[in-house]
Amino acid sequence: xxxxxxxxxxxxxxxxxxxxxxMKEGLDVKxxxxxxxxxxxxxxxxxxxxxxxxFSPLIxxxxxxxxxxxxxxxAYRTAQAVKPDxxxxxxxxxxYPITVASGKAKYPQNLDQLLVQTGRKVIKIDAYNxxxxxxxxxxVNVVILGALASQLDLNKESWLSAIKERVPKxxxxxxxxxxxxxxxxxxxxx
Amino acid sequence: xxxVLLSGNEAVARGAYxxxxxxxxxxxxxxxxxxxxxxxxxxxxxxxxxxxxxxxxVEVAIGASFGGVRSLSAMKHVGLNVAADPFFSLAYxxxxxxxxxxxxxxxxxxxxxxxxxxxxxxxxxxxxxxLEPADSQEAKDFTVWAIKISERFDTPVILRLTTRISxxxxxxxxxxxxxxxxxxxxxxxxxxxxxxxxxxxxxIKVEERLxxxxxxxxxxxxxxxxxxxxxxxxxxxxxxxxxVREVAPELSTLKLGMVYPIPPKLVRKFTxxxxxxxxxxxxDPFIEMELNHLGIFPKKGKDVVPVLYELNPxxxxxxxxxxxxxxxxxxxxxxxxxxxxxxxGCPHTGVFYNxxxxxxxxxxxxxxxxxxxxxxxxxxxxxxxxxxxxxxxxGLEKALGEEFNKNLFAVIGESTFIHSGITGLVNCIYNKxxxxxxxxxxxxTAMTGHQxxxxxxxxxxxxxxxxLDLAExxxxxxxxxxxxxxxxxxxxxxxxxxxxxxxEGVSVVISKRPCALIVRDEWKPxxxxxxxxxxxxxxxxxxxxxxLSMKEKIAVIDRVLCTGCGVCAQVCPEEAILExxxx
Ligand SMILES: Cc1ncc(C[n+]2csc(CCOP(=O)(O)OP(=O)(O)O)c2C)c(N)n1
Numbered sequence: 001x002x003x004x005x006x007x008x009x010x011x012x013x014x015x016x017x018x019x020x021x022x023m024k025e026g027l028d029v030k031x032x033x034x035x036x037x038x039x040x041x042x043x044x045x046x047x048x049x050x051x052x053x054x055f056s057p058l059i060x061x062x063x064x065x066x067x068x069x070x071x072x073x074x075a076y077r078t079a080q081a082v083k084p085d086x087x088x089x090x091x092x093x094x095x096y097p098i099t100v101a102s103g104k105a106k107y108p109q110n111l112d113q114l115l116v117q118t119g120r121k122v123i124k125i126d127a128y129n130x131x132x133x134x135x136x137x138x139x140v141n142v143v144i145l146g147a148l149a150s151q152l153d154l155n156k157e158s159w160l161s162a163i164k165e166r167v168p169k170x171x172x173x174x175x176x177x178x179x180x181x182x183x184x185x186x187x188x189x190x
Numbered sequence: 191x192x193x194v195l196l197s198g199n200e201a202v203a204r205g206a207y208x209x210x211x212x213x214x215x216x217x218x219x220x221x222x223x224x225x226x227x228x229x230x231x232x233x234x235x236x237x238x239x240x241x242x243x244x245x246x247x248v249e250v251a252i253g254a255s256f257g258g259v260r261s262l263s264a265m266k267h268v269g270l271n272v273a274a275d276p277f278f279s280l281a282y283x284x285x286x287x288x289x290x291x292x293x294x295x296x297x298x299x300x301x302x303x304x305x306x307x308x309x310x311x312x313x314x315x316x317x318x319x320x321l322e323p324a325d326s327q328e329a330k331d332f333t334v335w336a337i338k339i340s341e342r343f344d345t346p347v348i349l350r351l352t353t354r355i356s357x358x359x360x361x362x363x364x365x366x367x368x369x370x371x372x373x374x375x376x377x378x379x380x381x382x383x384x385x386x387x388x389x390x391x392x393x394i395k396v397e398e399r400l401x402x403x404x405x406x407x408x409x410x411x412x413x414x415x416x417x418x419x420x421x422x423x424x425x426x427x428x429x430x431x432x433x434v435r436e437v438a439p440e441l442s443t444l445k446l447g448m449v450y451p452i453p454p455k456l457v458r459k460f461t462x463x464x465x466x467x468x469x470x471x472x473x474d475p476f477i478e479m480e481l482n483h484l485g486i487f488p489k490k491g492k493d494v495v496p497v498l499y500e501l502n503p504x505x506x507x508x509x510x511x512x513x514x515x516x517x518x519x520x521x522x523x524x525x526x527x528x529x530x531x532x533x534x535g536c537p538h539t540g541v542f543y544n545x546x547x548x549x550x551x552x553x554x555x556x557x558x559x560x561x562x563x564x565x566x567x568x569x570x571x572x573x574x575x576x577x578x579x580x581x582x583x584x585g586l587e588k589a590l591g592e593e594f595n596k597n598l599f600a601v602i603g604e605s606t607f608i609h610s611g612i613t614g615l616v617n618c619i620y621n622k623x624x625x626x627x628x629x630x631x632x633x634x635t636a637m638t639g640h641q642x643x644x645x646x647x648x649x650x651x652x653x654x655x656x657x658l659d660l661a662e663x664x665x666x667x668x669x670x671x672x673x674x675x676x677x678x679x680x681x682x683x684x685x686x687x688x689x690x691x692x693x694e695g696v697s698v699v700i701s702k703r704p705c706a707l708i709v710r711d712e713w714k715p716x717x718x719x720x721x722x723x724x725x726x727x728x729x730x731x732x733x734x735x736x737x738l739s740m741k742e743k744i745a746v747i748d749r750v751l752c753t754g755c756g757v758c759a760q761v762c763p764e765e766a767i768l769e770x771x772x773x
Contacts, residue, residue: 006528019195019359029195030325032358034221034301041736042530056436057325057358057429058502061519073525080520097528101739102566102731105526114522 001148002059003046004078005070006095010141013166014068015046017145020162021154022050032057041098043074067120068148070141071095072111079118088115089147089186091140092126123147123189130181136171139178146182156183196362198355201326202264202293203228204362205333206236209289210370211262213254214238215247217609218638219266220302221356222295226264227639230650240641240650243576243609244269248276248292255288256382258374260337264293267309268575272610274312279384280346281316282392284399286381288371289340291333295351298472299500304556304575306499308473313348313450314480317396319403320348320450321412322428326360332447334365335412343399343406350449352472354429354500404451412447415460423464425457425481425488430472430501437507441468452480461486468510472501532561534737535706535713535753537632540677541601542569543733543757544684550597550691552628553582555611557603558637558705559630567734570601577602577610584614584623592624596691599626604660605635605643612663619668619696626690626697627669629660630677633704640708660700670695677701680760706753714754715770719745723766730758730767 001018005011012033019029033046047059059081067082069075069090082088099105108114115122127143142163149159160176167175196204202225206214214236216226229238241247244265251261265273270292277292294312297303313320321336323329329351336347380388407413417423423442424434431445444460446452461467468490469478475492494509495501496517504516532539542562545552546569554560554570555578563570572582579600587595602611607629618625634640642648647657664672671693673686683701690697706713716737726743737751738758745766747758759767 007530016195016359023193023195023361028361030358030360032354034353034357041528041533043528054360055432056503057354057360058433060437060502060504060507061516074528077521077525080522096739097526098531098734098736099526099529101736102734103728103740104565108525 001048001066001068002064002078002081003048003068003070004074005044006074007042007044009044009070011044011046011070014141014145015048017142017159017162017166018048018148019050020165021158024158024161025154027051028054030054030057043077045078066148066151068144070144072115073097073107076108076111076114079115079120082120084119085121087121087123087151088118089123089125089144089151090115091128091144092124093128123151123186125182125185127182130185131178134174134177134181136174136178139171139175142167142175142178143182146179146184147186149179150183150186192364193361194364195359196326196330197224197357197359198323198326198329198351199224199295199357200228201329201362202333202349202351203232204364205330206262207233208330208365208367209260209334209337210368211260211291211337212236212370213251213259213261214264215241215250215261216264217241217244217247217269218635218641219269219295220638221297221353222264222266222269222293222351223638223641224356225293226650238650240643242644244273245276248273248280251290252276252280252283255285255290256375258287258371260289260371262291262293262333264295266303267294267296267307268303268305270294270309270312272576277312277346278316281318282384282389282396283382284344284395285340285346286344289337290346291336291340291349292346293349293351295353295356296473297353299353301353304573306473308476309348309350310449310476311474317400318346318348319343319448320350321447322350322449323355323447324428324431324445325355326358326362328447329355330362330365332412339403343403344395345399345403350428352428352500358429400451404453407448407451407453408455410448413453413456414445414447415443415456416445417442417463420464422466422468422489423460424468424470425460425477426470427477428472430470430506433501433503433506434470436503438510446477449477450480452477454484457481457484457486470495470501470506470509473497529564530561531564531736532558532567532734533706534735534751535755537677537701537703537705538562538630539567539733539735540680540683540757541628541630541701542567543761544680544687545569545599545601546732548597548684548687550599550687552599552601553579553586555579555600555602555606556637557606557630559601559603562601565734566732576606577614580611580614580618580625580627583625584618584621587623587625595624595626599628599687599691601628601630603636604629604631604645607660608644608658612667615664615667615669615696615698623696624694626687627699628687629698629700631660631700631702634708636705636707640705661698664698664700668696669698671697672700673698674700674702677703678755678757680757706755714756716749716752717747717754717756717759717767718770719747720766720768723764725764725766727763729763730761733758733761
């Protein structure tokens with residue numbers, strides 16, 4: 001699977017939780033991302049694979065099962081890497097790149113439509129507002145993870161214990177709720 | 191044993207612990223930085239330090255080895271260029287008293303680097319063994335092996351990682367730590383004074399050592415031969431092995447964990463077992479040239495496997511099938527890019543905004559501030575390597591005359607200045623330059639994740655230490671004009687820059703303010719735009735702050751991103767950018 005977004009959105013923590021959940025089921029896991037220059041507000045893509053045995057940490061373009069888009073433009077940029085009958089879960093958020101802010105380029109206004117036109121199954125989730133209703137906007141990642149989990153075959157318990165391990169102690173309860181909310185949104189769209 | 195998920199870098203740190211290493215040094219550099227960070231965070235028994243540069247890092251590690259202690263020194267690929275001098279001497283001196291591993295993290299595809307050099311070549315060049323792990327488990331295990339080999343064969347060992355190993359996480363089964371060596375010191379000039387007469391003897395040792403290493407490599411557990419289909423077999427190393435297994439699981443493989451020196455008998459055994467031989471390796475034809483030297487020529491090698499950029503499963507598959515290189519995956523081209531940018535509230539912005547307004551020329555250096563070269567600031571002209579800005583500026587001055595220098599600035603971060611800029615400053619003054627230098631002191635080595643450095647007065651192990659006074663240092667070197675400014679104050683910064691360029695001799699302006707990311711608690715409330723006053727002139731966008739954009743011809747400030755630094759407010763001719771409380 002692929003996770004795409006903008007540096008600073010908490011993609012690395014999210015991919016960490018996914019990896020840990022798979023590990024808890026005794027599966028082999030590999031995940032890859034690039035830190036550094038690409039992080040300063042630039043595009044970030046994290047790759048994650050699990051199974052009985054994983055060789056390459058990278059995925060051949062056009063074969064990923066699932067794309068988790070933390071930001072719409074980044075989801076669209078990466079969409080072709082998903083297999084034609086794959087799933088794109090996209091967070092309903094737009095972050096303007098500097099090229100747009102400075103007026104050099106235009107942020108596409110029809111991304112929802114463009115995503116659907118790729119032919120992949122698209123699940124849209126308004127994670128920001130869900131997290132806001134729960135009173136913790138920092139739980140956006142975990143809302144998105146809930147939606148993802150509803151589409152995967154890992155046990156819910158593995159997810160819950162991975163979340164408990166990785167989020168700050170004080171924030172465990174609200175994150176578990178966030179996960180549940182995301183799960184419900186994702187489940188409805190099966 | 192316990193299984194955990196570790197990045198390659200974290201695994202090397204764990205390996206250092208299991209190998210009984212007690213001194214670890216580094217200068218930060220992507221993708222190697224997290225190795226020392228992980229040592230500092232997890233293994234308090236290991237002394238660790240951010241050295242001022244890679245050369246010093248290796249020299250400290252050599253000192254520890256002289257004292258009988260196992261040591262590790264980590265750096266990015268270009269770091270080994272800086273450390274090459276002690277490294278080549280070390281190759282002669284050896285490490286019999288305390289094992290030494292030099293970790294070189296290469297960056298195929300230059301995700302965060304200025305070049306793509308293949309540091310396996312350093313192994314051949316210095317006649318030193320190179321180990322290359324293919325995942326985190328091997329990153330840990332090979333660190334332990336590196337120490338064993340280092341002590342047994344009296345040689346430093348290069349542990350070569352790549353970005354894909356350093357920054358990928360995979361499952362690692364932990365091992366038991368061995369007991370560290372006992373620290374002792376015995377004077378032994380014949381082993382440690384690399385004078386010509388002694389070096390000539392060491393030279394013989396180096397050649398004999400290589401022979402022994404080759405012998406050992408013939409059946410060492412690091413080189414793994416797997417015979418599957420006998421029709422064809424692949425010799426490969428590192429993460430590329432996994433790409434090969436992914437796309438061509440039927441092929442036989444010889445994975446060289448020790449990629450230098452290459453054991454000829456083992457290679458021949460493999461080539462005799464398969465009908466066709468392929469070599470699949472990232473970057474240079476390193477294995478291939480070694481094999482050519484043995485008279486072995488693969489059916490497929492660098493004629494089909496690209497030399498440029500990182501390999502991945504699809505590129506390997508295309509190469510093996512003889513298809514064109516799918517160098518970049520399909521992506522929509524009609525949507526805006528998202529280049530990296532200076533953060534909101536970045537103190538570098540104020541300096542670059544001024545340089546831009548002054549239409550100054552600037553020789554640049556490497557750090558976050560390299561991003562000041564991008565539009566809309568477009569405030570730097572050159573970037574060569576760490577520390578180059580000063581020499582480059584002096585060279586321009588000598589080539590074009592003093593007049594040219596009036597509006598020319600060398601721009602360097604404080605960590606980079608300490609790394610390799612101080613010598614450039616001394617050189618400018620010694621050689622009667624008129625160069626203007628700007629040191630961007632943001633109280634952190636920010637680019638690589640905010641490591642402390644001598645100007646911050648804190649060590650990697652969290653101790654407070656002497657804080658290097660950059661202004662005093664500049665004066666001691668002989669700078670004729672030295673000023674410290676707050677880059678959030680655009681007018682004062684401008685004044686200092688103008689005074690610097692007007693004054694005779696070498697001038698130094700120190701821009702002093704902590705990186706906004708390390709002082710989040712000092713952020714002011716987000717600014718806001720007075721929509722009545724804003725005339726849509728877009729001047730504020732010249733600051734290049736990601737928190738600013740235009741909507742319907744009016745400037746808007748992103749409330750989440752804005753740190754309240756106030757730089758844009760100073761730029762606005764209509765005074766339309768205000769503090770929140772004022773409206
Ligand atoms: C020889 C070498 N070592 C390490 C690096 C990685 N690196 C690039 S810039 C930099 C430090 C930047 O710190 P500083 O000069 O303080 O600038 P800042 O990022 O804080 O603006 C490092 C470690 C490199 N490019 N070359």
